[in-house]
Amino acid sequence: MTTTTSVSARQLIEQAARGQYRTVYTPSALEAAAKVLAGLHETGQRHGIGPSDWAGFHGADHRLAEAVLLGQTTAYRRASLTDPGDPLALLTAAAERAGLKTLAPRPHTGDPAVPGSRGDGERDRPDPAPRAAIHLARLSQTPPWGWDGMASLVVSLDRFDNPVSPAWKWELFPDVGEPSTQMVQVVAPPPSPAVADEVLAIAHLTLTGAIRLYR
Incomplete structure (x- = not known):
């Protein structure tokens, strides 16, 4: 995973997160989602799809980043229940x-x-x-x-x-x-x-x- 890919993914995730209604994300949640998005970008590149192509012809479609945020949120909800003590x-x-x-x-x-x-x-x-x-x-x-x-x-x-x-x-x-x-x-x-x-x-x-x- 290249540094450019990681930075681009983080920017897209942060932009998508800002559009969420009544929801904010911790830095660690954003970082986890950005790693997933960067991985998807790399997979796309192996099939001839550049990172910017996911945003559509006009570059304004952020549904992939939004889907990654949804997936990350759902994964946290389904994670093994931890015991935080008190x-x-x-x-x-x-x-x-x-x-x-x-x-x-x-x-x-x-x-x-x-x-x-x-x-x-x-x-x-x-x-x-x-x-x-x-x-x-x-x-x-x-x-x-x-x-x-x-x-x-x-x-x-x-x-x-x-x-x-x-x-x-x-x-x-x-x-x-x-x-x-x-x-x-x-x-x-x-x-x-x-x-x-x-x-x-x-x-x-x-x-x-x-x-x-x-x-």
Whole structure:
């Protein structure tokens, strides 16, 4: 695999990732997808198809890169379920390493870190899977979220409630009581301290406004 092929694949993957709705990718996820795309480009070249040919005559078709991102995301969901130990400790330690302050949740929301707490009055209903979340304090440049503009940012490590695909998932959302309306999924490899650091780096960019949440 040539350096030129790898760089071109990474650029195409990053461009396709920027067009994803309510989804961001960790650097390691982007790198993994770029390696797959570069491999496809090399296979195409052996059959007379250049890397630029995949983008169509006008160079604006990015469906191959988008398909690779979809495949990488699906592969993570179907990966062997890892045991991160204590998910809350994993999040808290990553926040500390990132220099981000954690807060208690606002009274109007159930804290996903507490089993059975959903913020909907059904506190005795068991969760379908382990959950953990931390609430990050706002920074001076954090955009306004919530009715008073002062909502914190929640970083959650949850499990897909699906027996076929029970893998872990990372999500970001402002603590406004309705996370489903503003939730952003972070596509990442299975949980580990290194992956948690990547997710918290994305959370930091979100707190600074460099990555914007949907209203």
